[in-house]
Amino acid sequence: MIRMIRKYEDWFGVAGGICIAVGLYLGLAASPPDYYQGEVVRIMYIHVPFASTSMTAYFVMTAASLWYLWKRNPIVDNMAHATAGVGVFFTAGALFTGSIWGKPTWNTWWTWDARLVSFTILLLILIGYLMLRTFIEDKEREARYAAVLAIVGAVDLPIVHFSVEWWRTLHQPLSVSPRGIAIAGAMLFPLILMSAGFYLILTYMVGVRTQMLYLQQLLEAKKGRLLGEVHL
Amino acid sequence: MSALRGIQLNKSYRHYQVLKEVSFDVAPGECYALFGPNGAGKTTLLKILATLQTPSSGRFEVMGLDGIRDRNQVRGILLMIAHGSYLYGELDAVENLRFALGLRGLSPADREIKIALDRVGIGAFADFKIRYFSEGMKKRLSIAKAMLIRPKVLLMDEPYSSLDERGMKIMNQFIRESTQQGAAVLMTSHNRAQSAEVAVKAGVLHQGVLHEIDVKELVAAHELF
Amino acid sequence: MSALRGIQLNKSYRHYQVLKEVSFDVAPGECYALFGPNGAGKTTLLKILATLQTPSSGRFEVMGLDGIRDRNQVRGILLMIAHGSYLYGELDAVENLRFALGLRGLSPADREIKIALDRVGIGAFADFKIRYFSEGMKKRLSIAKAMLIRPKVLLMDEPYSSLDERGMKIMNQFIRESTQQGAAVLMTSHNRAQSAEVAVKAGVLHQGVLHEIDVKELVAAHELF
Amino acid sequence: MNFFSVIRWLAWKDLISEMRSRETISSMFFFALIVILIFSFSFSMDQQTAKTLMPGIMWVAFVFTGIIGLGKSFLAELQNDCLENLQMNPIPRGAIYLGKLVSNFLFMLIVELILFPLFVIFFNLDVFDKLPLFVLILIAGTLGVSAVGTLFSAMTVQIRAREVMLPILLLPLIVPVMIGAVEATGSVLSGESVTFYRHWIELLVVFDIIFTIVSFWVFEFILDH
Amino acid sequence: MNFFSVIRWLAWKDLISEMRSRETISSMFFFALIVILIFSFSFSMDQQTAKTLMPGIMWVAFVFTGIIGLGKSFLAELQNDCLENLQMNPIPRGAIYLGKLVSNFLFMLIVELILFPLFVIFFNLDVFDKLPLFVLILIAGTLGVSAVGTLFSAMTVQIRAREVMLPILLLPLIVPVMIGAVEATGSVLSGESVTFYRHWIELLVVFDIIFTIVSFWVFEFILDH
Numbered sequence A: 001m002i003r004m005i006r007k008y009e010d011w012f013g014v015a016g017g018i019c020i021a022v023g024l025y026l027g028l029a030a031s032p033p034d035y036y037q038g039e040v041v042r043i044m045y046i047h048v049p050f051a052s053t054s055m056t057a058y059f060v061m062t063a064a065s066l067w068y069l070w071k072r073n074p075i076v077d078n079m080a081h082a083t084a085g086v087g088v089f090f091t092a093g094a095l096f097t098g099s100i101w102g103k104p105t106w107n108t109w110w111t112w113d114a115r116l117v118s119f120t121i122l123l124l125i126l127i128g129y130l131m132l133r134t135f136i137e138d139k140e141r142e143a144r145y146a147a148v149l150a151i152v153g154a155v156d157l158p159i160v161h162f163s164v165e166w167w168r169t170l171h172q173p174l175s176v177s178p179r180g181i182a183i184a185g186a187m188l189f190p191l192i193l194m195s196a197g198f199y200l201i202l203t204y205m206v207g208v209r210t211q212m213l214y215l216q217q218l219l220e221a222k223k224g225r226l227l228g229e230v231h232l
Numbered sequence B, C: 001m002s003a004l005r006g007i008q009l010n011k012s013y014r015h016y017q018v019l020k021e022v023s024f025d026v027a028p029g030e031c032y033a034l035f036g037p038n039g040a041g042k043t044t045l046l047k048i049l050a051t052l053q054t055p056s057s058g059r060f061e062v063m064g065l066d067g068i069r070d071r072n073q074v075r076g077i078l079l080m081i082a083h084g085s086y087l088y089g090e091l092d093a094v095e096n097l098r099f100a101l102g103l104r105g106l107s108p109a110d111r112e113i114k115i116a117l118d119r120v121g122i123g124a125f126a127d128f129k130i131r132y133f134s135e136g137m138k139k140r141l142s143i144a145k146a147m148l149i150r151p152k153v154l155l156m157d158e159p160y161s162s163l164d165e166r167g168m169k170i171m172n173q174f175i176r177e178s179t180q181q182g183a184a185v186l187m188t189s190h191n192r193a194q195s196a197e198v199a200v201k202a203g204v205l206h207q208g209v210l211h212e213i214d215v216k217e218l219v220a221a222h223e224l225f
Numbered sequence D, E: 001m002n003f004f005s006v007i008r009w010l011a012w013k014d015l016i017s018e019m020r021s022r023e024t025i026s027s028m029f030f031f032a033l034i035v036i037l038i039f040s041f042s043f044s045m046d047q048q049t050a051k052t053l054m055p056g057i058m059w060v061a062f063v064f065t066g067i068i069g070l071g072k073s074f075l076a077e078l079q080n081d082c083l084e085n086l087q088m089n090p091i092p093r094g095a096i097y098l099g100k101l102v103s104n105f106l107f108m109l110i111v112e113l114i115l116f117p118l119f120v121i122f123f124n125l126d127v128f129d130k131l132p133l134f135v136l137i138l139i140a141g142t143l144g145v146s147a148v149g150t151l152f153s154a155m156t157v158q159i160r161a162r163e164v165m166l167p168i169l170l171l172p173l174i175v176p177v178m179i180g181a182v183e184a185t186g187s188v189l190s191g192e193s194v195t196f197y198r199h200w201i202e203l204l205v206v207f208d209i210i211f212t213i214v215s216f217w218v219f220e221f222i223l224d225h
């Protein structure tokens, strides 16, 4: 599995880079400004991909955690760990860009809106997850407890996603929902391209990080075998 | 048939390989004593056998059952007496026994409990809160618990520690009885003289490797490791 | 002159008199070994001498100073090595030494620290966090600390516990050196053989009363209490 | 062995211990009282804002108090390594979870039921006709908090920075429960018709069910490898 | 020996330990963040009330976070009986107090200084021209809390229900400090002229001085008999 990651990750990185480059050009220069938001809308091409990749990252983390508890494959745990670290980056990115977008549209950086808060909670869970891992010495137990936290924390995921439906507040509702697609075609294409790019980059980063954690573990095991020879 | 069998057990902590290919075999009715310097991994081995930790590799069998796969059945067969006394400070001696037995689905008569407490010499403290017990009294209560549960396999981590000389005699008496009734006993110890009285097999764990030794060496040898 | 002298020390806990009129006398250059069953009050006595607890009545003198009135000076003379290692988990071995010495106004050269660590056999672990030290390694580090502080009066609670055989040799070597340089040592122990190698006086604490015994009895006697 | 008898034994043990020492409930109670006082001071409120803020203050106080109780719940099991004992007994993990959940839930609920009248007096509330509804909300909110809390208490008690990690992990997760409870309490207080806040109570119940089932299921991985 | 060098050594040790593990500051930080979120959510506020409540929320969060840090402060000294070691070293008790106060104060202040910008963003505050005043209030409030907190941390760490007793004892005492800090912060925020809230800051400073001197003086009786 680690070989597979090794083999393909660079392609993901390169493809992601290209998509984002083209997407940025189309989004920032070529697409029309929004009907009532004007030029400000261009932040969307960054915010929305950031937000959806971060949600996906958490989803992947949950799936990997379940998989780990079932099969106990340490690489899968490394993957969950990697996804959490990368997820923090994307989640923070979504919060940050959302905040920047909020200043001109809602006239505030931050408001006590259901989506914003539930999403911040997601970030806190991710950070708590990473902290938890640093406080456990035993590798196997670390993996197990982290997986449990990820799974219980996943309850927040649907809340983030559907919060805009359940509590009608400031944040934009879902544009792709059972009721149809509520977005103009000229804006849709760069958005899709950017999203694709973000997903590819997410995959790339998770791949790299998984590998790093895996190698780190190998190194520790090796060091352990060497230290086992040293006695007083 | 063997009651307790370890097969090439390995255990590593993050920076440290504690057990290396440890294999051993204890038949029903046998008592096996395990020695070794501090930090040799004796407690670690016992915890693995008690299903508290997993070995990094290797496996073990308890009365023919796989210790990892069938651990829920294995738990019903095993009993561990360790450094921790597994007692609740606010409950008294009898309540603690009732709780421990209740978790295993046993509910002995008052008279049975009384007899067990008397045999370990703390009958007079039956309704004392454990909080006021000394370490030695707690250890004796653990012996009473084991007497009532009558497990087929007994694991004991330093059974003589914190017992005075009479207490050690009671402990050895109990071990002898258990093995006569067919139980297998695996103990770790730093007390060669006491263990030699009951053990029929012995091993030394050193730098992660288990060396079997003759029980006679326990008293004779100048240095074990 | 005596380096450490207890005069009719008594100590009671709420329900329980632990020490009864305990008097003893250790001259400079002497090592006094204290025995007794679990719960006899050995640790309690040492804590009183270390100014951690007050006796219910009685008094004690350290190098002629009153242990209670002049306790701030007494603290500068005494050093205790006990069950607790007094080390901070997140600091490494050298930093821990520097801290402990710094509190006493000492700041030894790197070379001195290095020599002390080498002498107790943990020179290779000088920059390891204490968190990863085994109990035996911590005990050895405490010996190194005592080597650097060179106190005039040393109190040691079960100095041999958690040390392996090489560790015990190092400990006795250190005790012998200290007494040769005029320090007084008071130790409690459960290990008669090891203590007999260095002690010139011995006592048994039993049911709160201290009985002085001949050091030769330590090895000869079948039972001390 | 028997699932329900294990639950009963565990809850019995916790309740009896608490009846003896009264440590948990009394300290939870005083803590809650002080938290409420601090809030009232810090938010220097007039009567009107006090009333609007009251549900928030109440639930924040309840949740923080609950965390105190939850923290002690499994800490008590660490005392004599009792947790290890539970782990190696042949009992279903889910039964351990439910047994602990029962006692945690009851402790929290008892404290809340003592505090509630105080809130009524402090904030001049008019609640007598809606008492059953309040109790329902209290039960639902408390169950949600203790369902996840019991899981995380078992988890954090076995790691390094346990006192901090319990609130850090627990609080974000129970935000939905808190919101539901606060909104429902607020609506009932302001005398709205049931149709307006039904969905909040439903939300609470849904979360209770989800959290209990998920925690019940993953608890096995906390206690077992 | 030397008063100030002891203070320096103690603070150095705490700061280095923290730099290594980052346990205290990082956990305080996230705890505070979560508390703020919980509060804000529980009090379902509109922009305006949010702003009026902000000083209260901020200080309650700071104080609770401070308690987390204070609780860990002397708990770390319990690890290897290090507190006993400090007690029996020949150093002035007041220096121990001040050394601990320095590290506790710094940990709290660092966390607060990281959190403050987040408050500014969350609550849309306009503070840039009054930054020095805010920092002054932060320092004064934090000093008051940590002055009493350090004393009580040393006290509660040596008793049974320590996790609960620290907040139960500390919170009522620091109510004056909290009121002063909340009022001063509120006044500065609402842009009043300095003459209107001067007295609050003076109150803070007076309490700081009283609390520090009294705690400094009575600390001896916490550590010494």
Ligand code: HEM
Pocket (backbone or CB within 6 Å): A044, A047, A048, A051, A052, A055, A094, A095, A096, A097, A098, A099, A101, A102, A103, A105, A106, A109, A110, A115, A116, A119, A120, A160, A161, A162, A171, A172, A173, A174, A175, A176
């Ligand atoms: C700090 C502030 C913000 C946060 C934390 C935030 C968070 C999120 C999240 C988590 C999503 C993805 C939801 C999902 O995939 O289910 C999202 C999507 C979106 N956000 Fe934001 N957002 C913020 C501010 C804003 C602002 C100010 C706007 C515009 C006025 C905005 C417009 C959108 C849009 C249009 C989507 C895509 C919705 C869809 O197609 O499903 N967001 N945001």
Ligand SMILES: Nc1ncnc2c1ncn2[C@@H]1O[C@H](COP(=O)(O)OP(=O)(O)OP(=O)(O)O)[C@@H](O)[C@H]1O
Pocket (backbone or CB within 6 Å): A137, A138, B013, B014, B016, B018, B036, B037, B038, B039, B040, B041, B042, B043, B044, B045, C133, C134
């Ligand atoms: N959780 C852990 N993480 C890392 N290392 C550990 C852990 N637990 C134990 N060890 C290490 O494993 C080794 C074996 O420990 P163990 O407790 O099994 O020794 P032991 O043989 O029982 O010693 P003793 O005679 O002192 O009881 C020790 O060196 C210890 O430092």
Ligand SMILES: Nc1ncnc2c1ncn2[C@@H]1O[C@H](COP(=O)(O)OP(=O)(O)OP(=O)(O)O)[C@@H](O)[C@H]1O
Pocket (backbone or CB within 6 Å): B134, C013, C014, C016, C018, C036, C037, C038, C039, C040, C041, C042, C043, C044, C045
């Ligand atoms: N704080 C206390 N409160 C009440 N009783 C105590 C307290 N501390 C110790 N004791 C009792 O005092 C007696 C002496 O204890 P101490 O620790 O001095 O024994 P010891 O001789 O050191 O035993 P060991 O050989 O186990 O180290 C014991 O019976 C103990 O139960």
Ligand SMILES: [Mg+2]
Pocket (backbone or CB within 6 Å): B042, B043, B044, B157
């Ligand atoms: Mg052991």
Ligand SMILES: [Mg+2]
Pocket (backbone or CB within 6 Å): C042, C043, C044, C157
């Ligand atoms: Mg002792």
